[in-house]
Amino acid sequence: MSSLVERYRIARTLAFGRRDARLRHGPVQPQWSEDSRRFWYATREGQGLAHILVDVEAREKRALFDHAALARELGAQARCELDPGVLPIERLEPDAAAGDVRFEAFGARWLWHAGASRLERLGEAFAPQELRSPDGRQALSLDGPNLRLRRIGSEATLPLTTDGVDDFGWGDFSDYTMQATRAAFGPRGQPAALWSPRSDRLVVLRVDRREVGLMHLVQSVPPRGLRPALYSYRFPMAVDAPAQRERAELWILGLDGSRLRVSIDPLQSFMHRAIAHGQVRWSADGRRLYVVDGDGAGTRITLWRVDAADGRADKLIEESGPGIMRAAPTIGMRPNYQVLDDGRVIWWSQREGWGHLYLVSPDGSALPITRGPWQVRSLLHVDESARRIVFSAGGQEPGVDPYLRRVYSVAFDGSALRLLTPEAADRHLVEAAEPGSGQAPGRQSLSPDGRWLVDAFSTVGEAPVSLLRDAHEGSVHMPLESGDASEAWPRELPLPEPFCVPGLDGGLDLWGVLYKPLGFDPRQRYPVIEVIYAAPQTTIAPKDWSPGIYGSIAEQLAALGFVCVIVDAPGTPFRSHAFQLEALGRMERCGLPDRMHALRQLAASRPWMDLGRVGIVGGSGGGFATVRALGTYPDFYKVGVALCGSHDSSAYLPFWGETFQGPYEPEAYGRQDNARLAANIIGDLLLVQGEMDDNVHPATSLRLVDALIRADRDFELLLVPNAGHMLNALPYVMRRVQDFFVRKLMGVEPPNPARP
Incomplete structure (x- = not known):
């Protein structure tokens, strides 16, 4: 049996991102040539990366270039x-026929002439803050509240x-979260804009926030000086x-100085990375824009067609109903x-109770x-x-676990x-980036012509x-x-186990993942920790080899000797529309009755x-749910x-x-305070x-x-x-989180890292 000190060491190897970094030959993420005949990808071999070129017709793989x-x-x-396996190169663009490779490194763009083993410097690289045009000849960046080319x-x-x-700039805002942390610690991001296919125009988001109230963060330990920064x-x-809300506008800006405002007024769902999430698209010929918008309450969704010549918008599709906008990218x-x-x-819709595809006519x-009682997840390719x-x-x-994604084909008529x-x-799955978004073209699982599929798949234990x-026959x-995964997974730690238990009150089955402790012995009794998020916009139980944020927390706690459970309760997506709406209007419930029901069945x-020693941990919406659990079911969650x-x-974003x-x-709203x-x-x-948390402000905690103090309740607080x-x-x-559970659920004093 490993000592507690050794368990902590193993837990550190499972920290978020560290386990994935030790996986060799992970899922292939291809970048296709325009003609769909070749693609390349990077894969970890040994301690470094190898870049592989695949000739599809010849069924051949070879090195994309001579790394040494x-x-x-x-x-x-x-x-x-430089280490040949750890080359600091980005934005690779191979000319597969000639064998040459373009890339960026050390702030410059380079061309590697494979035949002559010669390197040519092409000029300055694109800065991370620049939005690159499709023709590669121009870059857009922010200059305060304005745009520069x-x-x-x-x-x-x-x-x-x-x-x-x-607060009323061009393309200078797309998200209310991480505003202050970007200002304090890093450069500004790319403009909220999208290039046209011909690189001659841009659609740009402009948001008037001048009447929106101010929030303030005090940085007590700034990088320089002793005075806290505001x-x-x-x-x-x-x-x-x-009247204190923002007002969003879409504009089409020509490189010749022309301007045209899109006549959708008001835009209501453009406050959370809307352009990055695909709510705006250009038609292939650049003559039209397509815009997905909805109302603030998520009860209406509209697809607009915009004439790029005059900005006039026409409705193509509109749906309404509870939670209907949750099929769209507002979150x-x-x-x-x-x-x-x-x-x-x-068009994707839940109009018949499950998320499915429909062919909608102009009328x-x-x-x-x-x-059927199943869910379409993503539209990958349409061959007209x-x-x-x-x-x-x-x-x-x-x-079969309904959250596992598999790929299908179907005819337009459903046959x-x-x-x-x-x-x-x-x-x-790697879905194609929106054209004009500045992301590398061809990076997608399905080839551009829809003929081939790079199928990378895994489970939590494989x-x-x-x-x-x-992609036609499968x-x-x-x-x-x-x-x-021989270097990625500790030998004494059992692999995660997916589970399914009947839902509460005859509802849909509940699916999740159970984590047994390091050195598991079925003759022992182990304390149980539920890892929770509970915010209704997503699921968190891992389904593939990568654990994600919450799976990583569970793995670390399992390494210390806890049984951990993650379950996706009603109120979350990817099941029926009714299952998804369980949280609507009662977020305070957090699915906790269903979660306790699942733990008892397990x-x-x-x-x-x-189950006499049950803990719970979560962040953001999971932090909210953790306090709900202790305050609502104190006999269960200890x-x-x-x-x-x-x-x-009430104190968070309106949307x-x-x-x-x-x-x-x-x-x-008071019910969930x-x-x-x-x-x-x-x-x-x-x-x-976190002291600089501009997503969920420290005042919320x-x-x-303040309420706990007034109620004379004991608690511990860590302000970072x-x-x-x-x-x-x-x-x-994470160590402090782990220490807290070791003390309170195991009754053991955790090892002090300051002492040998």
């Missing part, structure tokens, strides 16, 4: 010695706009009056649609393409000439539904396998990589789970750790509360808050602290200087 020769020549240019090959920049003002930024709250999901040449639209009539669609979905085969990827595993499939064309057949908890939606709790109403539960907290509670919202990435924070 390139390391030698690039090192000579940079006057340093740089012609590639020239250091000079030209103003594209000059009339932007603070950062002020605009941040609306659900409790604010409508991170790309819209599933494609406008066809004949004016019809392939509004809709014919179902897919049907063959009238065929390739998409991912879950739950189509009975008895010829075919499963292309038979393995019961989740897919590591390392990734990558195959090249015929047959395997050639193997690519098989993952090697423990009924696993006597080594000690110990909790809340990381940067969003403890009151969040309106989408999940409904329009602001004091009583409905965790400060009202302070007197009920009798278990052990640790609150952890401190209002709870210079930390933002992602506390789980900080080793010190």
Whole structure:
């Protein structure tokens, strides 16, 4: 049996990102040539990366370039010695026919002439803050509240706009989170804009935030000086009056100085990375824009067609109903649609209770393409000439985890539904980037012509396998990589186990993942920790080899000797529409009755789970749920750790509360104010808050602290200087979380790292 000190050491190897970094031959993420005949990818071999070129027709793999020769020549240019397996290169663009490779390194663009083993410097590299045009000749960047253009090959920049003002700038805002932390610690991001296919125009987001209230963060430990630094930024709250909300506009800007405002007024769902999430698209010929928008409460979704010549917008599709906008990207999901040449639209909808594809005509009539008690997840490719669609979905085969994505094809009329990827595993799908977004073209799982599929798949207990499939038949064309997890997974730690238990009150089955402790002995009794998020916009139980944020927390705690459980309760997506709406108007529920029901069912057949010692941990929405658990069910949940908890939606972004709790109403929002539960907290509670958290402001946690003090309740508080919202990435924070559970659930004093 490993000592507690050794368990902590093993837990550190499972920290977020560290385990994935030790996986060899992970899931292939291809970048295709324009003609779909070749693609390249990078894979970890030994301690470094190998770059592989695949000739599809020949079924051949070879090195994309001579790594040793390139390391030698690039090192000579940079006057340093480079490891061939750890080359600092980005934005690779191979000319597969000639064997030459373009890339960026050391702030410059380079061309590697493979035949002559010669390196040529082409000029300055694109800065991370620049939005690169499709033709590669121009770059757009922010200049305060305005936009500037740089012609590639020239250091000079030209103003594209000059009339932007603070809090009403051009492309200078797309997200209310991370405003202050970017200002304090890093450069600004790329403009909220999208290049046209011909690189001659841009669609740009402009947001008027001048009436939005200010929030303030004090950086107590700034990099320089002893005086704390103040950062002020605009941040609306659900409790604010409508006059205190922002106003968004879309503009089409020509490089010749022309301007045209898109006539959608008002835009209502453009406050959370809308352009990056695909709510705006250019048509292939650049003559039209397509815009997906909805209302603030998430009860309406509209697809608009915009004439790029005059800015006039026409409605193509509009749907309304509870939670309907949750199919769209207001909270991170790309819209599933494609406008066809004949004016019809392939459209994703939950109108019949499950997420499916429909063929919608200009007159509004809709014919179902897919049907049944299962869920289409993403639209991958539409072949108009063959009238065929390739998409991912879950739950189509009975008895298989419905969250596992598999790839299918279907005809426009719903016939010829075919499963292309038979393995019961989740897919590591790479979806094509929006053209004009500055991202590398061709980086996608499906070839541009839809003929081939790079199928990378895994489960929580099986390392990734990558195959090249015929995307018409599903047959395997050639193997690519098989993952090697020998360095990534501790030998004494059991692999995660997916589980399924019947839902509460006859509802849909509940699926999740169980983690047994290091050195598991079924004769022992182990304390149990639920890892929770509970915010309704996503699921968190891992389905593939990569654990994600919450799977990583569970793995680390399992290494210390806990049984950990993650379950996706009602109120979350990817099941039926009714399942998804369980949280609507009652976010305070957090699915906790269903979660306790799942834990009890698991423990009924696993006597080594000690439900007399149950803890719970989560961040953000999971921090909120942790406090709800201790305050609502203190006889079940005894110990909790809340990381940067969003403890009151009244003080958070309006779109969040309106989408999940409904329009602001004091009583409905008051029900989910965790400060009202302070007197009920009798278990052990640790609150952890980042001082520079501009997503969930520290005041949210401190209002709870104030309520706990007034209620004379014991708790612990860790305030982390210079930390933002992602506390789980900080080793010190994770050790303190682990120490708290070891003390409170195991009754053992954790090892002090300061003492040998």
